[in-house]
Amino acid sequence: MRQQSHRHGRRARRAAIALALAGVVTLTACSKKEVAANTPRPVVAVAVHADGNAQAAASLPGEVQARYSTPLSFRVSGKIVERLVRLGDVVKNGQIVARLDPADQQKNAASAQAQLAAAEHSLVYAKQQLDRDQAQAKENLIAPAQLEQTTNAYASAAAQRDQAAQQAALSRDQLQYTTLSADHAGVITAEQADTGQNVSAGQAVYNLAWSGDVDVVCDVPESALAALSVGQTASVTLAALPGRKFSARVRELSPAADPQSRTYRAKLTLDNPGPDVRLGMTADIALAAPAHGNANQNGGAFTVAATALFHDGTQPAVWVVRAADNALELRRVTVTRYNERTIVIGQGLKDGERVVLQGVHTVSAGEKVRPVAPLHPEDFAS
Secondary structure, eight states: OHHHHHHHHHHHHHHHHHHHHHHHHHHHHHHHHHHHHHSOEEEEEEEOOOBTTSOSSOEEEEEEEESOEEEEEOSSOEEEEEEOOOTTOEEOTTOEEEEEOOHHHHHHHHHHHHHHHHHHHHHHHHHHHHHHHHHHHHTTOSOHHHHHHHHHHHHHHHHHHHHHHHHHHHHHHHHHTTEEEOSSOEEEEEEOOOTTOEEOTTOEEEEEEESSOEEEEEEEOHHHHTTOOTTOEEEEEETTEEEEEEEEEEEEEOSSOOTTTOOEEEEEEESSOOTTOOTTOEEEEEEOOOSSSSSOTTSSBEEEEGGGOEEETTEEEEEEEOTTTOBEEEEEOEEEEEOSSEEEEEESOOTTOEEEOSOTTSOOTTOBEEEEOOSOGGGGOO
16 A cells, blocks of 8 residues: 555656656747747848939930921811921921812912902992082082992992902912911821822821921820929930930920829920931930939939849838848838839938848838848849
């Protein structure tokens, strides 16, 4: 009996020791989890600095166009019997470019002229009759009512003469309208009607690009609109003229987006384009940073890796590591240029702030982090 009691006592002590050890292990594991939970997460981040050489506006594709371009059309209907210029021809102001068959207009002009001659003859007769009746009325040889009738007939004849004169002038103008002339010097950029074709009044026959100011037209996306303003300067390069740069200035910016492309049409006027710049050439527009307003408050742009770009709703954003507590803050930014591996941020950052470069989809706002430098900084270079 004593041996059995002794054995039960040893088993009980062993069980107590095992429970104690298990408790110690559990407490140690919990302590390690708490320590791990409180350890800041490492993230790849770099401090950004304003690049004084970077353009704070987008580089956009464009096309060379004439500042003014108008269709050339006849002011009367008819059949085209002659076209005197072709696509690409240079025309002068007042130069004849096409003609209609003038037969009908000539007949209308002749008829109107005949009506004018008849009205003038009737006016001469009415004037003579008025002079006679006025002389007889002074001698009381005719009744006053007869003089009133003669005066009325003369006034009617004068009005008919004036009406016939206006109709004759209109017929002469319509005869002149059968000849189409260029109202400005320029270049024919389109042919829209052929010889022998019947055209209506106002139907375009040619399209004329005026000589003079030359524009570069581009479509600006919403992301680059904030960095663009009327009067802003730009540097333009043309694919057809490598090695040459042209200066331009923003002349017009559409106030509303195109309903299909959701872009804004911008027109820039080239300074001294020269004869080598031809309509239709493709251009690359590098907009200079505006002097105020939309410019970054630090006076420059920030170039960061494209992997840093995130979003806040529908707006572009980046994760910024706050210097005070190393917590993450989601910051909206204005992206003014998208390169192959980098982006140029014009607004939203301050010089020296640290931006997360990797894992932007796995972090959250307010999370404590430990910034570490990238192992291969050249991978994030522009």
